Amino acid sequence: MSYHVNEQGYYGDFGGAYIPEMLYPNVEELRQNYLKITSEESFRKEFDDLLRDYVGRPTPLYFANRLSEKYKTRIYLKREDLCHTGAHKVNNTIGQILLAKRLGKNRIIAETGAGQHGVATATVCALMGIECVVYMGEIDIERQAPNVARMKMLGATVVPATSGSKTLKDATNEAIRDWINNPTNTHYIIGSVVGPHPYPDMVARFQSVISREIKWQLKQVECREEPDYIVACVGGGSNAAGAYYHYLDQPEVNIIAVEAAGKGIDTGESAATSVLGKTGIIHGSKTLLMQTPDGQITEPYSISAGLDYPGVGPMHAHLYASGRGEFMSITDKQAMEAGLELSKLEGIIPAIETSHALAIFSQRKFNPADVIVVNLSGRGDKDLNTYINYFDL
Amino acid sequence: MKNRIQQKLSEDGKILSIYFTAGYPNINDTVPILRSLEENGVDMVEIGLPFSDPLADGPVIQASSTTALKNGMTTAKLFDQLKEVRKTVSIPLVLMGYFNPVLQYGVEAFCKQCEAIGIDGLILPDLPLAEYNLHYRPVFECHGLTNIFLITPQTSEERIREIDKASRAFIYMVSSASTTGKTSGFGTEHSDYFKRVSAMNLENPQVVGFGIKDRETYNTATQFTKGAIIGSAFIKMLNESGIKGIPNFVRSIRPV
Numbered sequence: 001m002s003y004h005v006n007e008q009g010y011y012g013d014f015g016g017a018y019i020p021e022m023l024y025p026n027v028e029e030l031r032q033n034y035l036k037i038t039s040e041e042s043f044r045k046e047f048d049d050l051l052r053d054y055v056g057r058p059t060p061l062y063f064a065n066r067l068s069e070k071y072k073t074r075i076y077l078k079r080e081d082l083c084h085t086g087a088h089k090v091n092n093t094i095g096q097i098l099l100a101k102r103l104g105k106n107r108i109i110a111e112t113g114a115g116q117h118g119v120a121t122a123t124v125c126a127l128m129g130i131e132c133v134v135y136m137g138e139i140d141i142e143r144q145a146p147n148v149a150r151m152k153m154l155g156a157t158v159v160p161a162t163s164g165s166k167t168l169k170d171a172t173n174e175a176i177r178d179w180i181n182n183p184t185n186t187h188y189i190i191g192s193v194v195g196p197h198p199y200p201d202m203v204a205r206f207q208s209v210i211s212r213e214i215k216w217q218l219k220q221v222e223c224r225e226e227p228d229y230i231v232a233c234v235g236g237g238s239n240a241a242g243a244y245y246h247y248l249d250q251p252e253v254n255i256i257a258v259e260a261a262g263k264g265i266d267t268g269e270s271a272a273t274s275v276l277g278k279t280g281i282i283h284g285s286k287t288l289l290m291q292t293p294d295g296q297i298t299e300p301y302s303i304s305a306g307l308d309y310p311g312v313g314p315m316h317a318h319l320y321a322s323g324r325g326e327f328m329s330i331t332d333k334q335a336m337e338a339g340l341e342l343s344k345l346e347g348i349i350p351a352i353e354t355s356h357a358l359a360i361f362s363q364r365k366f367n368p369a370d371v372i373v374v375n376l377s378g379r380g381d382k383d384l385n386t387y388i389n390y391f392d393l
Numbered sequence: 394m395k396n397r398i399q400q401k402l403s404e405d406g407k408i409l410s411i412y413f414t415a416g417y418p419n420i421n422d423t424v425p426i427l428r429s430l431e432e433n434g435v436d437m438v439e440i441g442l443p444f445s446d447p448l449a450d451g452p453v454i455q456a457s458s459t460t461a462l463k464n465g466m467t468t469a470k471l472f473d474q475l476k477e478v479r480k481t482v483s484i485p486l487v488l489m490g491y492f493n494p495v496l497q498y499g500v501e502a503f504c505k506q507c508e509a510i511g512i513d514g515l516i517l518p519d520l521p522l523a524e525y526n527l528h529y530r531p532v533f534e535c536h537g538l539t540n541i542f543l544i545t546p547q548t549s550e551e552r553i554r555e556i557d558k559a560s561r562a563f564i565y566m567v568s569s570a571s572t573t574g575k576t577s578g579f580g581t582e583h584s585d586y587f588k589r590v591s592a593m594n595l596e597n598p599q600v601v602g603f604g605i606k607d608r609e610t611y612n613t614a615t616q617f618t619k620g621a622i623i624g625s626a627f628i629k630m631l632n633e634s635g636i637k638g639i640p641n642f643v644r645s646i647r648p649v
């Protein structure tokens with residue numbers, strides 16, 4: 001079985017491009033060009049140079065000594081939190097801005113949940129001198145205020161999304177509507193492995209630098225390229241897709257995907273799509289999504305803005321349906337405690353999204369000899385307020 | 394055999410079609426609105442199945458969908474309301490909605506219900522041509538339904554011809570690159586586009602939608618095409634005047 005996208009834009013039964021005709025020319029332009037452009041020598045060089053000199057790659061693969069000791073296993077952290085702008089999101093925005101330039105676009109739009117993708121997009125737009133508009137749910141604007149300020153300082157316009165649950169799903173709707181209204185000069189930089197084909201594959205390829213580095217880094221310290229487990233949190237699933245990418249076809253590497261259970265799977269306030277979702281169509285992709293029996297998309301909930309999304313990318317729907325990935329859900333409380341624990345044990349304050357991935361160690365046993373790589377997708381600066389209020393610090 | 398849409402389109406004269414969201418402003422307004430539209434000379438109606446995340450719609454239709462869902466509108470409820478509609482309404486009826494609710498109802502079951510009721514066509518903007526041809530065309534056609542495709546000013550001539558080939562009723566011409574409800578009116582770029590497509594001599598007539606709000610925009614849109622569809626402007630009128638505003642609204646667009 002293949003876990004990569006096929007010619008038609010599908011991962012197993014999931015994917016495709018369920019878009020209104022208004023978006024067809026844009027998406028088709030991308031589909032016809034993304035592989036050609038991104039494999040050009042000049043593109044590869046510019047992309048690699050920027051990842052090295054601007055983003056600060058390769059990011060370290062760090063053996064977490066005290067965390068490993070506590071859970072009696074071998075835990076490595078892939079330090080995407082050390083990327084410029086503080087999360088993995090910038091790997092993708094660098095790739096897409098270079099692509100947008102080559103397609104002759106002079107205006108960029110993006111959606112953002114936690115604000116990390118918005119900041120990463122505003123950053124590359126500043127770098128290239130291109131106009132940038134970021135859509136962000138009204139609730140997220142409140143809970144991720146530092147990132148809103150950063151986007152503004154970088155010269156982006158932040159537009160509040162006021163419909164629905166006023167979070168990531170609604171920001172994505174607004175970005176898509178903007179694209180419909182501005183079809184010729186605008187490129188939409190989607191922030192995760194979601195949306196119509198070719199976005200999921202394109203974003204996964206840009207993020208795949210994560211597992212490419214893990215391979216050689218692990219080889220240096222463990223004498224093998226393959227960990228026993230690779231772990232990542234899944235909102236839309238881009239940091240996970242990047243961390244899994246070069247291991248997808250190696251069944252000896254166990255994949256663990258961690259979703260946000262919110263206040264608990266059965267509370268009605270959750271974002272655990274693999275448990276609560278059914279196959280349907282969201283944002284142009286056939287995938288698993290949370291919905292009513294009547295096919296209305298459900299408002300999700302998570303304390304973490306970046307995981308507060310009612311769907312997952314089609315690659316992850318396929319990993320789930322095929323049994324290739326093990327899916328776990330972590331509550332707000334478990335995540336917050338894991339975030340505090342990592343801060344105290346390792347001196348690293350993680351983003352709350354990432355804290356979900358770290359929380360699996362209190363929920364699941366590993367063997368002492370297991371080598372586990374957790375993708376530390378982002379740092380927690382943006383979440384200080386939430387941490388402080390939650391723990392009364 | 395011609396279905397009601399094809400029959401209507403083969404007659405002389407221009408088409409005035411109205412879109413409204415089922416379950417809005419009140420849950421039980423669906424059939425009364427349909428009757429009033431027919432009585433006042435509207436030629437065809439698009440009944441909107443409300444969706445939580447209507448990507449191609451502007452604020453007016455978004456808000457009407459949200460209200461309709463709050464009012465309790467569902468696919469099953471709409472089918473129930475329309476059960477006996479053909480006893481009193483004879484103009485062509487098209488259901489317009491997003492694909493996910495159809496998928497959850499079951500595409501075949503959905504088409505069966507449409508056939509039983511006497512629905513003539515479907516507009517599902519996010520069901521793309523390729524998917525339709527690959528998976529759904531036989532089911533639609535077995536139940537006497539035709540899927541109506543959109544084109545925009547950005548659609549290439551080659552693709553317009555492809556869409557023409559797949560169409561069995563009319564081509565829905567989106568007036569400009571926009572979501573529904575833009576109110577800036579039409580200029581020469583719009584007329585040029587209507588003229589350009591009209592000059593392609595397509596198999597299927599074209600009906601223009603998006604941005605038609607009054608007599609002037611209706612006249613511009615229908616100068617080179619078979620008809621026009623009004624959505625947001627009609628819903629705005631319903632907000633202000635309710636069902637009793639329908640006669641005046643229709644006359645304001647197209648005098649008797």
Ligand SMILES: Cc1ncc(COP(=O)(O)O)c(C=O)c1O
Pocket residue numbers: 087088113114115116117191192193233234235236237238239240305306307351353354377378379
């Ligand atoms: C640090 C961090 N991790 C994870 C995510 C979730 O996104 P994805 O699942 O695409 O990696 C986000 C999204 O904002 C994020 O900021």
